[in-house]
Amino acid sequence: MKRLQYIFEEGRHKWAAVARDPEKPGYLIDTNEYLIVNQGEGLLTDPGGSEIFHAVFAAISAEFDPGRISALFASHQDPDIISSLALWLDFNPELKCHMSWLWNSFVPHFGGNDTTFVDIPDEGSEIALGNLSLQAVPAHYLHSSGNFHLHDPKAKILFCGDVAAALLPEGEDGLFVRHFDGHIRHARGFHRRWMGSNAAKRDWCERVAKMDIDMLCPQHGAIYQGDNVMRFINWFDELEVGAAIAA
Amino acid sequence: MNDGMQLSRTVRINEEIKQVVRISAGINLMAINAMLVAKRSGERSCGYGVVSGELRSFSGRLEIIMLETSNLISRMIGDVASFLNQKRSMARLDRASGMSEITAGLLEDAMGRKRRALSGMQNRMRELGDRLGLHSETALRHCQSGVALSRSAKIESVYGGEMAGILEQVSVEVETQMLELFERLKSLSADVRAWQA
Numbered sequence: 537m538k539r540l541q542y543i544f545e546e547g548r549h550k551w552a553a554v555a556r557d558p559e560k561p562g563y564l565i566d567t568n569e570y571l572i573v574n575q576g577e578g579l580l581t582d583p584g585g586s587e588i589f590h591a592v593f594a595a596i597s598a599e600f601d602p603g604r605i606s607a608l609f610a611s612h613q614d615p616d617i618i619s620s621l622a623l624w625l626d627f628n629p630e631l632k633c634h635m636s637w638l639w640n641s642f643v644p645h646f647g648g649n650d651t652t653f654v655d656i657p658d659e660g661s662e663i664a665l666g667n668l669s670l671q672a673v674p675a676h677y678l679h680s681s682g683n684f685h686l687h688d689p690k691a692k693i694l695f696c697g698d699v700a701a702a703l704l705p706e707g708e709d710g711l712f713v714r715h716f717d718g719h720i721r722h723a724r725g726f727h728r729r730w731m732g733s734n735a736a737k738r739d740w741c742e743r744v745a746k747m748d749i750d751m752l753c754p755q756h757g758a759i760y761q762g763d764n765v766m767r768f769i770n771w772f773d774e775l776e777v778g779a780a781i782a783a
Numbered sequence: 784m785n786d787g788m789q790l791s792r793t794v795r796i797n798e799e800i801k802q803v804v805r806i807s808a809g810i811n812l813m814a815i816n817a818m819l820v821a822k823r824s825g826e827r828s829c830g831y832g833v834v835s836g837e838l839r840s841f842s843g844r845l846e847i848i849m850l851e852t853s854n855l856i857s858r859m860i861g862d863v864a865s866f867l868n869q870k871r872s873m874a875r876l877d878r879a880s881g882m883s884e885i886t887a888g889l890l891e892d893a894m895g896r897k898r899r900a901l902s903g904m905q906n907r908m909r910e911l912g913d914r915l916g917l918h919s920e921t922a923l924r925h926c927q928s929g930v931a932l933s934r935s936a937k938i939e940s941v942y943g944g945e946m947a948g949i950l951e952q953v954s955v956e957v958e959t960q961m962l963e964l965f966e967r968l969k970s971l972s973a974d975v976r977a978w979q980a
Binding site (some may be wrong): 537586587589590591593594597598601602603622623626629 | 785787794798864865867871
């Protein structure tokens with residue numbers, strides 16, 4: 537089963553990663569869910585697909601009362617991100633889902649109604665978790681047309697969705713990137729094929745390079761920490777993306 | 784009870800178990816403290832030392848029971864969540880099946896497989912629920928002997944000479960925690976019986 541592991545703790549302000557399920561069927565892409573906690577209240581990023589709801593839910597329940605999760609954040613509309621929405625709403629009908637306005641008539645096919653979604657405009661917005669201010673940061677076309685990352689300036693953590701993702705083989709699936717050059721091989725193909733716009737990539741790199749970030753937390757793969765954050769940004773900036781279109 | 788409520792109830796039971804585990808860990812520490820105090824006060828607190836040793840054994844045994852209970856409830860949460868997913872899927876098939884006689888015919892096999900899978904899951908959950916019920920009753924009975932022990936500790940503290948005051952203070956703390964533990968275990972047992980119903 538999945539396991540919840542705290543990656544940042546400062547009093548009642550915490551981040552936890554829900555990751556690595558050895559029992560997950562191989563035909564499902566592996567995902568990381570992140571639980572942000574402030575003063576006993578939680579926000580869950582990219583809560584995951586319907587097929588892993590039971591594993592995510594059980595992992596969270598072991599360490600944190602899921603009834604204290606007040607909101608979900610969906611970086612974009614993919615099924616591995618948010619197809620568990622109906623199940624989360626079955627558990628707590630009061631949950632709100634923060635998401636790009638672009639998908640507010642698409643994602644209801646996974647669940648929710650016209651009171652569930654909090655639209656994020658293209659330029660981004662603040663999301664409050666108690667007295668903690670989180671920022672929805674635009675990341676459009678990386679890879680989805682309506683795409684946001686979530687920045688916690690206090691924890692210096694950026695949840696970056698599919699950017700910085702890697703498809704890790706067994707035996708190389710630690711939660712943190714330990715050896716950058718060895719790890720980045722598993723990110724190259726993903727970014728070249730999934731990221732659709734070199735202009736969008738350039739814009740993201742320029743913006744994120746100016747942010748004070750200690751951890752880059754992707755939805756697939758491992759977390760970049762410390763010097764590896766800038767190493768990744770520089771690597772991504774140099775990479776040609778949109779590989780499915782012939783040059 | 785709708786399926787979301789069943790999951791909520793299972794989560795509530797899990798949260799109660801976590802509270803019980805915290806309190807019993809506290810009692811374990813107090814029992815160690817009581818043993819150390821008894822040792823410092825020497826021969827006069829021999830009886831107290833014996834009782835606090837028994838308390839330590841009690842909390843060790845309770846820890847094992849609660850670990851097994853925690854493992855059971857973790858499995859149940861996963862199972863109930865999976866069941867919720869499958870029931871949603873069944874509801875969608877059912878809706879499609881209800882559209883016409885043709886769809887009903889086409890989906891008959893799929894619906895049958897889904898029903899059998901759901902029935903299997905329900906049986907497993909029922910079995911886990913029964914085991915959880917047994918564990919919570921065992922914990923409750925065990926706690927009754929813990930309450931008796933904590934009262935014995937209070938009685939023995941009187942014979943502790945110049946350390947009697949401290950021994951009594953520790954005993955009162957243990958008794959208070961033990962009574963709280965007992966109440967929580969009673970509440971937990973009741974909630975588990977309600978879940979099983």
